Amino acid sequence: MLTLDKFEEASEKVKEVTLETKLIYSNYLSAQTGNKIYLKPENMQFTGAYKVRGAYYKISTLSDEERKKGLITASAGNHAQGVAYAAKCYGAKAVIVMPTTTPLIKVNRTKSYGAEVILYGDVYDEACAHAYELANQHGYTFIHPFDDLAVATGQGTIAMEIFKELPLVEYILVPVGGGGLATGVSTLAKLLNPKIKVIGVEPAGASCMKASFEAGKVTTLSNVSTIADGTAVKTPGTAIFPYIQKNLDDIITVEDDELVVAFLDMVENHKIVVENSGLLTVAALKHLNIKEKRIAAILSGGNMDIITMSSVVQQGLILRDRIFTVSVLLPDKPGELTKVADMIAKEQGNVIKLEHNQFVSINRKAAVELRITMECFGTEHKRQIIKALEKAKFKPKQVRTIL
Numbered sequence: 001m002l003t004l005d006k007f008e009e010a011s012e013k014v015k016e017v018t019l020e021t022k023l024i025y026s027n028y029l030s031a032q033t034g035n036k037i038y039l040k041p042e043n044m045q046f047t048g049a050y051k052v053r054g055a056y057y058k059i060s061t062l063s064d065e066e067r068k069k070g071l072i073t074a075s076a077g078n079h080a081q082g083v084a085y086a087a088k089c090y091g092a093k094a095v096i097v098m099p100t101t102t103p104l105i106k107v108n109r110t111k112s113y114g115a116e117v118i119l120y121g122d123v124y125d126e127a128c129a130h131a132y133e134l135a136n137q138h139g140y141t142f143i144h145p146f147d148d149l150a151v152a153t154g155q156g157t158i159a160m161e162i163f164k165e166l167p168l169v170e171y172i173l174v175p176v177g178g179g180g181l182a183t184g185v186s187t188l189a190k191l192l193n194p195k196i197k198v199i200g201v202e203p204a205g206a207s208c209m210k211a212s213f214e215a216g217k218v219t220t221l222s223n224v225s226t227i228a229d230g231t232a233v234k235t236p237g238t239a240i241f242p243y244i245q246k247n248l249d250d251i252i253t254v255e256d257d258e259l260v261v262a263f264l265d266m267v268e269n270h271k272i273v274v275e276n277s278g279l280l281t282v283a284a285l286k287h288l289n290i291k292e293k294r295i296a297a298i299l300s301g302g303n304m305d306i307i308t309m310s311s312v313v314q315q316g317l318i319l320r321d322r323i324f325t326v327s328v329l330l331p332d333k334p335g336e337l338t339k340v341a342d343m344i345a346k347e348q349g350n351v352i353k354l355e356h357n358q359f360v361s362i363n364r365k366a367a368v369e370l371r372i373t374m375e376c377f378g379t380e381h382k383r384q385i386i387k388a389l390e391k392a393k394f395k396p397k398q399v400r401t402i403l
Contacts, residue, residue, distance in 0.1 A: 001149035002156075002187045002243060010057045011157045017056045017089060019045055023165045023296065028269040029282070034291040038166060039282075040158060043274050043302025047081040048109070049230075050158060050300050051145070054180060055082035057154030058143055059090055067092040072140035074098070074128035076229050077106030078301045079145035084115035095140060097131040099123055101229065103305035123224060124178075125234045146180030147237030156184025162296045163192050171288075171295040173281035176200040176209045176251065177231035181300065183240040186247035197249045199288075201280040203228040204253040209236045209244065213251055217241075227256045227312075230277030230301060257319060258283040264316040266299075275304040276312070318401050321379040323352070325401040326386060328394040329367040332358060340370065343392055347385045350375040353403075373401055 021041050029037040042050035059067065070093035073083045080096040087094035094115040098107060101122055111117050120130040124145075135142045144151060158181075162169055172189055176182045179200075186198040202210055205226035212219040220235040236244070262279040266272045274282070281297035288295075304312075317323045330336040337356075344351055353373040376382050389396040 001153055002184075004188075004191050006153050007156055007160060007188045007191070010053075010153045011160045013057050013060055014053045014154060014157050017046070017052055017086065021045065021161070023162065024270070026270065028265070029285060029297075033285050033288070035285075035288070035293045035295050037285065038169070038294070038296045039270070040162060040296055040298045041272065042158065043272065043278055043299050047078070047085050048301055048303040049078035049081065049278075050155060050181065050298070051075075051078040051082035052085055053082070053157050054148075054151035054154035054184070055079060055143060056086040056089070057157075058148060058150040059083075059086045059092070061150050062141060066141045070095065070138070070140045071143055072097070072131050072135050072138075073143040073145060074124060074131035075145050076124050076127075076232065077102050077110070077303055078230055080106065080110045080115070080117075081113065081303070083143050084110045084113035087115065088113050095131075095134065097127045097134065099127045099229075103229065103303065103308055105305040106303050109303070123232055123234065144237075146178030146183075147239050148180070149239060152180045152184040152187070152240055152243070154184070155181045156188040158298060159185045159188040159192070163189075166294060166296060168294055169196065169296050170293045171197045171199060171290070173199050173201055173284055173295065173297045175231055175277055175280040175298065175300045176202045177206075177233045177277065179209055179236045179240050179244050181298070182209070182248055183237070183243045185298070187243050190247045198247060199284070200244075200248050200251040201284040202251060202253050203231055203259070203277075203280065204255050206232045206234075207251075207253045208233055210251040210253055212236050212241065213244070213248070216245075226276075227308075228259060228276040228280060230275060231280065252284045252287050254280060254283040254287070258286075260312050260316045261319055263312050264320065267313075272299070273302050273304060273309070274299045275301045276308075278302060314403050318403075321376070321382045323373065323375055323401055323403070324382050325371055325373040325399050326389065326396040327369055327371050327399045328389060328396050330370055330394070332368045337370065339392075340372065340389075340394060343388055344372070344374060344385060347388050348377075348381070349385045371399065373403070
């Protein structure tokens with residue numbers, strides 16, 4: 001299946017359902033890394049992610065009889081929407097099994113395309129097992145989200161578009177969950193230019209492909225834990241694994257905290273909302289020990305619900321020292337709180353929360369605790385405020401910020 005002819009066929013076919021996602025040159029990330037960074041914004045697709053490519057191409061290869069049986073798949077959200085939308089285009093029934101932890105926005109959008117949604121299991125692997133059971137019971141045609149060569153071929157069309165826009169691209173960074181996207185992109189990229197480097201990126205808390213890569217065989221993790229729900233997979237694809245071994249040059253893992261910071265980078269500097277799995281390639285840029293290279297980073301999706309977005313923004317501000325909390329001890333008498341507030345205001349800090357604890361000491365007149373959560377401009381400004389409090393003998397102690 002993974003031949004240049006098939007990739008060309010798929011590239012023409014997916015144009016029926018995809019939007020043009022032209023590369024975006026990032027001045028900010030280029031300056032940060034010393035490379036020329038281009039973003040492939042698949043988060044701007046109609047379904048909010050690249051997954052519609054593989055789903056639509058796969059369904060186009062099915063017979064009318066296979067489509068009439070009804071289609072079923074398991075997905076953490078993006079493949080679900082891709083299958084639901086593609087099934088709607090072909091007038092086929094779609095049943096989607098999604099983990100119970102799937103963000104609400106992905107569930108609702110999948111339903112909006114006319115699919116029947118069943119919530120089952122805590123992670124993708126549990127949902128997938130249940131989907132296979134339903135397929136056997138009802139005779140549905142199963143559309144695997146990644147362990148399918150036709151699906152991988154559809155996903156690989158992204159590489160075709162990157163090369164058409166940036167023929168001299170030297171590195172492509174691709175998110176890795178089960179491996180379908182990485183298989184398609186790396187295989188086609190090597191067909192077009194054997195010298196190119198294709199790097200997979202996984203969350204550290206769900207690095208099943210890296211474990212398999214190192215073991216030389218498909219390996220199952222005992223558990224996964226990551227905010228990148230779209231790539232929270234325990235076992236990578238078996239059918240596609242040989243292509244990963246052959247064509248993927250390396251796999252980088254990134255921590256969840258790095259994804260939080262990357263989210264703020266994208267929102268502040270590019271005005272783009274990218275979901276956590278889609279941010280893997282952005283976070284990985286800081287791990288590359290290379291300079292002056294042309295690098296394309298695939299932003300795989302942008303389906304993030306508002307509650308998750310709010311949490312990521314808050315944690316990002318804390319990690320960047322834009323919000324912090326200090327504890328100071330004050331005599332319990334009138335006017336002490338005003339002194340602290342005036343000093344913070346003088347240093348241009350902005351108080352957003354105060355907690356006054358009178359029971360930190362037996363002798364309240366000697367000391368009560370005041371916890372101050374405030375906004376500032378960053379690490380240097382935070383240090384300036386803390387130094388001012390120290391100079392005034394308030395003995396500030398930085399503590400964990402809880403918003």
